[in-house]
Amino acid sequence: MEGVGVLMTCPMSSYLETELDKRFRLLRLWEASSSKEQFLGENSNSIRAVVGNTTIGADSELIDSLPRLEIVSTYSVGLDKIDLAKCQERGIRVTNTPDVLTDDVADVAIGLALTTLRKISASDRFVRSGSWKNRDFQLTSKFSGKSIGIVGLGRIGTAIAKRAEAFGCSISYHSRTEKPQSNYRYCSNIIDLAANAQVLIVACSLTEETHHIINRQVIDALGPEGVLINIGRGHHVDEPELVAALLEGRLGGVGLDVFENEPEVPGQLLELDNVVLLPHVGSDSVETSQAMADLVIRNLESYFCNNPLFTPVV
Numbered sequence: 001m002e003g004v005g006v007l008m009t010c011p012m013s014s015y016l017e018t019e020l021d022k023r024f025r026l027l028r029l030w031e032a033s034s035s036k037e038q039f040l041g042e043n044s045n046s047i048r049a050v051v052g053n054t055t056i057g058a059d060s061e062l063i064d065s066l067p068r069l070e071i072v073s074t075y076s077v078g079l080d081k082i083d084l085a086k087c088q089e090r091g092i093r094v095t096n097t098p099d100v101l102t103d104d105v106a107d108v109a110i111g112l113a114l115t116t117l118r119k120i121s122a123s124d125r126f127v128r129s130g131s132w133k134n135r136d137f138q139l140t141s142k143f144s145g146k147s148i149g150i151v152g153l154g155r156i157g158t159a160i161a162k163r164a165e166a167f168g169c170s171i172s173y174h175s176r177t178e179k180p181q182s183n184y185r186y187c188s189n190i191i192d193l194a195a196n197a198q199v200l201i202v203a204c205s206l207t208e209e210t211h212h213i214i215n216r217q218v219i220d221a222l223g224p225e226g227v228l229i230n231i232g233r234g235h236h237v238d239e240p241e242l243v244a245a246l247l248e249g250r251l252g253g254v255g256l257d258v259f260e261n262e263p264e265v266p267g268q269l270l271e272l273d274n275v276v277l278l279p280h281v282g283s284d285s286v287e288t289s290q291a292m293a294d295l296v297i298r299n300l301e302s303y304f305c306n307n308p309l310f311t312p313v314v
């Protein structure tokens with residue numbers, strides 16, 4: 001497979017890069033000395049696979065520029081950066097990295113909820129600034145026993161629910177379809193879910209239907225004591241509405257791992273102590289990033305050996 005051209009769209013994991021380099025003719029789009037267009041033009045006839053991620057996937061423009069593309073193996077479970085319809089139309093196979101990252105992302109969701117409610121980051125800043133010498137830290141809000149609303153009871157949503165159950169939380173969820181095998185309360189309407197939750201956690205996939213699924217109505221239903229956690233994608237939340245709700249005291253707090261325009265974060269959020277901000281690190285443990293990379297490679301190897309894909313999407 002050494003002659004097979006594989007295009008990596010941006011830097012992701014150095015382990016993945018090294019292992020791909022050992023097996024394929026790896027082309028790094030970000031290292032192109034010429035313009036991206038010129039680089040793709042020069043190499044388009046040899047590129048048979050694309051490895052993308054949540055920053056740069058395989059959009060219509062990239063796919064159109066690669067006439068010999070056969071497979072997109074994304075280093076992510078989310079498929080929102082891939083033009084799936086175009087892949088289907090062209091018969092291009094698509095694989096992702098489900099399951100191996102579920103625990104990590106669920107851990108981060110619970111960590112964000114705890115950090116936001118118990119103000120763990122803010123109290124750390126309090127100690128570091130020397131303020132403890134002058135006064136005690138403020139009281140915070142309990143996480144155990146709270147009512148949790150989960151948007152998207154898929155692999156990650158279910159793993160979050162299991163963890164929250166261990167904290168004595170009651171669980172409700174909203175998704176397209178009811179999950180009768182779970183014992184959690186189903187809400188067909190997201191506004192009802194938000195109105196009855198103290199903590200609302202977004203864990204659904206990003207599609208046209210879930211773009212801005214967290215809008216002003218949902219935020220207002222969650223209310224001034226409510227906390228929003230987003231480990232899905234930035235575009236699930238109408239960010240200007242979120243900022244306005246926090247500034248006007250219409251929302252209690254927020255914990256975000258993802259943003260609409262990463263790595264940009266709305267400046268107003270940086271000033272607020274009821275806000276916890278993470279740089280999209282949901283699945284970024286050493287163990288999980290290696291497992292994701294291994295899955296990307298196994299899918300590519302299988303494909304080019306004419307064997308079944310491990311995690312096919314299309």
Ligand code: NAP
Pocket residue numbers: 077078079098099101105151152153154155156157174175176177178203204205206207209210231232233257258280281282283284
């Ligand atoms: P999954 O198992 O496919 O679950 C997706 C869930 O989204 C399902 O419950 C699905 O409901 C729900 N959903 C889809 N469309 C919906 C709609 N229109 N309204 C309401 N719910 C809808 O995926 P997963 O493995 O749990 O991953 C979920 C997402 O997490 C990914 O797509 C990705 O965006 C995000 N993620 C983030 C990070 C991070 O680093 N922060 C890491 C990994 C993943 P149905 O079952 O009813 O279809």
